[in-house]
Amino acid sequence: xxxxxxxxxxxxxxxRCLLMAFALIALALTALPTASFAGTDTAxxxxxxxxxxxSSDVEGDLYWAGQALxxxxxxxxxxxIAAGExxxxxxxxxxxxxxxxxxxxxxAKTTVDGSMTVAGQHVVLNSDSTANCFYAIGETVALxxxxxxxxxxxxxxTIDGTVDGDVEVWADKLxxxxxxxxxxxxxxxxxxxxxxxxxxxxxxxxIDRTENEDTSTANDIIxxxxxxxxxxxxxxxxxxxxxxxxxxxxxxxxxxxPTPLWVSGLLGxxxxxxxxxxLIVSIAGLSLAGTLLCAVIGxxxxxxxxxxxxxxxxxxxxxxxxxxxxxxGVIAGALTGLPLVGDFISGVAFVFTLxxxxxxxxxxxxxxxxxxxxxxxxxxx
Numbered sequence: 001x002x003x004x005x006x007x008x009x010x011x012x013x014x015x016r017c018l019l020m021a022f023a024l025i026a027l028a029l030t031a032l033p034t035a036s037f038a039g040t041d042t043a044x045x046x047x048x049x050x051x052x053x054x055s056s057d058v059e060g061d062l063y064w065a066g067q068a069l070x071x072x073x074x075x076x077x078x079x080x081i082a083a084g085e086x087x088x089x090x091x092x093x094x095x096x097x098x099x100x101x102x103x104x105x106x107x108a109k110t111t112v113d114g115s116m117t118v119a120g121q122h123v124v125l126n127s128d129s130t131a132n133c134f135y136a137i138g139e140t141v142a143l144x145x146x147x148x149x150x151x152x153x154x155x156x157x158t159i160d161g162t163v164d165g166d167v168e169v170w171a172d173k174l175x176x177x178x179x180x181x182x183x184x185x186x187x188x189x190x191x192x193x194x195x196x197x198x199x200x201x202x203x204x205x206x207i208d209r210t211e212n213e214d215t216s217t218a219n220d221i222i223x224x225x226x227x228x229x230x231x232x233x234x235x236x237x238x239x240x241x242x243x244x245x246x247x248x249x250x251x252x253x254x255x256x257x258p259t260p261l262w263v264s265g266l267l268g269x270x271x272x273x274x275x276x277x278x279l280i281v282s283i284a285g286l287s288l289a290g291t292l293l294c295a296v297i298g299x300x301x302x303x304x305x306x307x308x309x310x311x312x313x314x315x316x317x318x319x320x321x322x323x324x325x326x327x328x329g330v331i332a333g334a335l336t337g338l339p340l341v342g343d344f345i346s347g348v349a350f351v352f353t354l355x356x357x358x359x360x361x362x363x364x365x366x367x368x369x370x371x372x373x374x375x376x377x378x379x380x381x
Contacts, residue, residue, distance in 0.1 A: 232333025235305035265355025308332025
């Protein structure tokens with residue numbers, strides 16, 4: 001995880017985006033079925049969704065997904081990979097690495113031979129825990145244990161433990177506790193001066209002040225809107241040129257049957273995260289998870305242009321379709337480029353496009369081989 005290769009200002013945006021993604025994972029996992037399962041493969045790896053995974057000995061890797069994990073007094077031969085709403089690991093030894101994503105993460109009395117990479121809302125590595133290196137991202141991050149190196153990002157980062165090497169920090173607020181023992185350099189990218197308790201020992205402290213305020217000028221905002229409008233317009237015209245039936249079908253579907261389209265899009269958006277996670281955890285579904293992720297990314301990239309093109313075609317169905325695609329693309333791009341509401345509009349466009357894709361797949365799957373597709377038509381004058 002190359003934290004030290006990222007500029008300070010973009011790091012705040014990256015941190016918030018990653019935090020949002022992991023928060024969505026944790027929230028989506030709460031919707032998983034309450035039924036649990038566990039199994040061990042021939043290589044000694046364990047896959048489980050039980051709320052309590054109290055296996056005393058796991059020879060290989062432990063893969064876990066669910067709502068609440070309480071792992072106590074366990075010996076894991078290699079790695080732990082887990083995601084859920086809350087994760088608690090206590091009195092454990094891990095021979096490999098630890099990868100966790102959850103709303104709350106609490107690690108105590110645990111020894112990790114490899115690296116520890118965690119993401120959540122509240123993350124704590126307690127004073128009686130050790131890891132080779134500790135990478136953490138969250139709203140609040142506390143390093144009270146010991147590690148050879150660390151990279152920490154959060155709104156509030158607390159270091160009150162031992163670090164044999166350097167520490168990279170991106171935070172609004174950095175707290176160096178009285179038990180902090182840092183042999184190397186703390187490179188702090190912070191928006192306010194760090195709080196350093198009496199007794200904290202730091203080899204060197206380098207501060208790079210960043211600002212939370214949005215320093216974008218009016219010209220920057222207008223330039224961004226224009227760029228978004230032009231790029232979305234180009235993509236919309238390209239979609240109309242390559243997939244004219246799809247844009248016409250989406251326009252007709254939005255006019256005639258909007259409810260199934262929006263409901264499918266909303267349900268699909270909620271289901272994407274747990275579906276990808278379960279495929280990844282199942283190991284055998286890694287290729288399917290990659291395919292699904294690529295499909296979702298592709299839909300997200302063209303969703304604004306597709307939605308703008310379809311809506312414009314529905315409104316101006318008697319006009320030149322390329323002209324309407326251009327108009328729809330410009331409007332959609334300009335709206336997504338607006339401050340504050342742009343992300344929301346992009347999300348609505350994604351739900352619309354995903355809903356259309358789901359409806360087309362569902363419809364084609366239920367058509368008889370000899371039955372022609374019944375594509376919704378555009379309204380007539």
